[in-house]
Every structure is written in structure tokens, then in C-alpha cells.
Amino acid sequence: MIPPDGRTLAQTSEQELLASIFPVLPTRPEVLIGVGDDTALLQVPSGAVLVTTDSMVLGRDWIDDWSTGADVGHKVVTQNLADIAAMGGVCTGVVVSLIAGRDTTVAWCRELNEGIADACRAENVAVLGGDLSSAPDDVRVVSITALGELNGSSAVRRDGARVGDVVAVSDSLGRSDAGLRLLQAGTTDRAPELVAFHRRPVARLAAGPDAAAAGATALMDISDGLVRDGRRIATASGVGIDLSRELLTPFARRLETAVGDDAWACVLSGGEEHTLLATFPDDVVPQGWSLVGRVVEGSDVTLDGQPQQGGGWDHFGG
């Protein structure tokens, strides 16, 4: 348990904060040098390292009324680990950057750290190091960079989808978006499990290496929405992706009690789901994956042949 600590960062020192953070962090035998020096040193037995980075920003990716520090820690780890899984790899270690206004409480920082440590420990991921920076009040950013390895399989990129492949997902669609809508509407009691998933999405990370081993031709994780992320595979591979309303209906049905007519928007455009999206030759779809469409001639994402506009999150204006 974290002792309550209502002090702000302005009332503590970097050194004191780090002293309470370091002992909680998980490690593993491949970590030759861990937290506390200029850099960490991590063994890479396969001779090649996967690397990715993803951030969460207060006021955009979370608000304190809806998410605890531990929720934020879990979520930002999951986002990064899903990106590693989306190449067919397994994460070995992360570095964490916290940029926080001096008005941030020490308790929040400790909760964040517990969330990061717990989420990493659950996947045998080491926290290798990090960086603390002060910022103007009201600013809080958590950035993680994750390192991983392929363990013998080839990296699965976005550009290998071929006409005739099937399109499949490793898990749910739209749950995170549906949970967010309940928070926004103040009706969280309609489906607390969706709200919980929005706060701490759980990614089925083993599906990534499974897909690689099975021969997936393209693979990524759904962070910005099925249509938008599907378009990324379509563009990179020079193909079209035709989603099937029939195949997607069960995903929408599961959300209808909670969000009614918004269920389809959640399924098609909901981000932060971290389900994996892949294309496979017809006969090799691994267990636990669900078919949602087909790779076709073309250059965009369609639903039963109909073009889909937008369909997800863009960070800026467009």
C-alpha cells in the first residue's frame, strides 16, 4: 500500500522522490545495469532490438477525475507493450519519462509508479530507467519507450497484406471507447466493466507472437480505431480492406446495452483498444482470433463495399 502523501513535488526533492520509486521497480536477469546510472545496459541475446515509444498527456489522454495514477501507469505500459506485440515480439524492458508540474502530489507519482511497476511485472518486463522533469503547473506527461525482441520469428510489418488474405482481430473492439462514453455521460453503472477497460485496457499480448508464428502477412495494434488503423495496413500494403458487417455484428451487440446506437461507432472508430489487427492467408488464422473481413483490390477500408470516412483518432486538426 502507498502511504498517503499529500505533499506536492514543490515540497519534496528529486532525490527523495526517486528513493521511494526505485525499490518498487521490477528487473530481470538480462538487465546488466538498471536504474540509477547515466544509462541502463540490457542484454539482447537475439542481436536485434525492437523499440517503440508512446505517451499519455493529462487533459487529453486522461483526467484525474476519471483515472488514478495507477490507471495511467497500467495504460501507458499496455500501449507500449501492444506495439511490441504488434511486430510479433515480446517486451523485455521499458524506460519511463515523467514530466510533471510542481503542483503534482507525491502520492500521485507513487501511484503512477506502482501502476507501471505492476503492469511490467505481470509481463516480466524490467523498468530500466527513466527521467523526471519539472514542468509548468497543470502539465503532466508520461512517456514510455519499450524495448523488445523477436525470439526467433520474423517481424511482421504493415505492408505484407495480399489480396485474398483474411482480416482478423485478436480480441474485443470498441470496449475502451464505450467505457469513455459512459464516463462522459455519467452513466458508468450501465457497464462498469467497460469503464474499467477504458481505464486499464488489457491487451492479449501473446496473440502477437502467435500471429507471427502462424504466418500473418500484416500486423498492428488498434490504438486509433479499426478503420483508421486498417487504412494504415491498406496503404502500406497497396490493397483494400473490406470489413464485414455480419462478422462485426457480434462485437457491436456486446456494446449495445451500454451505449445503444453508438455501438457501431465504437467498433469501427474506437481507439485505445490495443486489440491486434492482422491479415492471414486463409488457412492459418490462429486460435482465439476472429475474422472481420477480407483483403481486396483497392486502396482503402470499406464496410460491405461502402467507403468509410475518418474512422478514428487524429492527434491534430485534420
Next chain:
Amino acid sequence: MIPPDGRTLAQTSEQELLASIFPVLPTRPEVLIGVGDDTALLQVPSGAVLVTTDSMVLGRDWIDDWSTGADVGHKVVTQNLADIAAMGGVCTGVVVSLIAGRDTTVAWCRELNEGIADACRAENVAVLGGDLSSAPDDVRVVSITALGELNGSSAVRRDGARVGDVVAVSDSLGRSDAGLRLLQAGTTDRAPELVAFHRRPVARLAAGPDAAAAGATALMDISDGLVRDGRRIATASGVGIDLSRELLTPFARRLETAVGDDAWACVLSGGEEHTLLATFPDDVVPQGWSLVGRVVEGSDVTLDGQPQQGGGWDHFGG
């Protein structure tokens, strides 16, 4: 040259911005998968990777009146590369995270990118990937995670300094702090070269592997000030460090014309210098390094035997 682009991020799209950023980025043969997929994949011939992260925050680490986007890009790369050098290593690749309010101009983002790309190219460092996130207006954070290798030498940590070792620095002291003081005083014409160094510190990165090869017993880079960072070596090694006023006098002299009586404060406490600080057995100090003191019995940093309070930058209150 960057075409002027006064549009803000609210008036562009993530995709459009990325399309202008990607072509500028340097790569190298070890990059098996670069920007544009879920993760990058980098060969690590030595079988172990160094990893570090460091950030710059608008309003704390820079203000737009004093630094261009390109200045910020150069500086944040240098900070990270100096951390790799401070283990005795060489940087191979970086990932970049930009968190920016929608009020940020496209032109600024492009300048930042040019600065990062130029600084990396100069050191044969690949930009492996990154992350763009929107943020509330007035927020801008640039985080870099750098990967590197040791190329056969052993990592030099902070905890190996032994009583009787000499203490040496690889380059200047206090230049960045002196430059900042001139900016704050509006007297930049007194020493434009110090102001330029504050905006774009140049680190003698080869000094890190040189020190490792020569047998340095402890090594780090001066990012928070000579006394504060020296204390980190002292604490980790369980020794004292006694700095010599006589040996430091030439460093202060060089700053006196510009900042007068503040010269000693710059030398002892000035951060963001990214000069390397090392301890060596007496007889092995490499060429180009300057002696500044001795490792002694004790537990803190002294100047001619006198205790030094504070002596540098703490991110928070303490």
C-alpha cells in the same frame, strides 16, 4: 531550407505532418525497420544495448524567445548522446516523442525535426521512430530515448571511484549557465559564443569511450552542475571528492569578462554543460582531459576541503 509554414497543428493532420518529417531523418545500415511501423528494429551486434531518456519542456528548459525549434532539437539530442558517452558508449539510434499543443506552428515542428536530424546525422545516429501527441495549448515537451553500444569496452558506472584517484573533466565548465545568465540579463553581446553554447551545447562525445579505454573508475556527464553531479559519484562510490580552487580557476577566468562575480557559481553549479566528469587512477588521464580535484576519504564534495551546499539543479522543491 524549411519553407515558412505559419499554420498551427490544429490546421494540419498528423499524417501530413509526418509526411514532411520522415524524409529528413537519418538512418544507418543497422536499422532493419525504421520509422513508420509499430516499432523499429535495430541490430545490436555486441549483444547488449545501452538505453537512456531525457526530455526538454517549454517554459522550463527553453522559451521560444531565446531558442528556435532547431536549437531545442540539437540540445535534446546532445543531452541524450552525452548520457550514452557517460557510460563509455556510442549512440546508434534514438526515438523521439513530441507532445505539443494544437497552437504549435507546423514551422516550429519542422525546425525541431531538422535540429534533431542534423544533430543525429553529425554523430551517425539513426532516428528510429517516435510518437506525436497533442496536448493542451502552451504545452510542448520533447522526449528522446537513445540506444547505444559499448563497442568492446566495459560500461563505466558512477560507483568505482577510489581514494587517491584524480578527478578530471573532458571539456569546459559553466559555459551554458553563463550563456543563460546573459540571456536573462539581456546582455548577450557580452559573449555571444556563451549564448550560442547555452542554446546548442556541444559535447565532446568521443571523450567517453576514450575514458573507458583509459581505465576511468567512474564516469558521468555534467547535466545538473559539477558539485551536484560530483556528489552523485561520491555517494555511489562511498568516497569524497575534493575539488581544487587552483585547478578550477582557469575555467572561472574564461567566464569572468562575461558574467563577472558569477563565474565561480557557473563553474561549480552550472548545469546543461554535458562535459564529462570522471575519476582515473593517477597515471591514466587521457589527452584532452583537465584535472580538477582528487578522490578523498569522505562522503561529499568539497572545494579545498570546504563543504559545498547545493551546487546545482534539482527538478523539484528540495
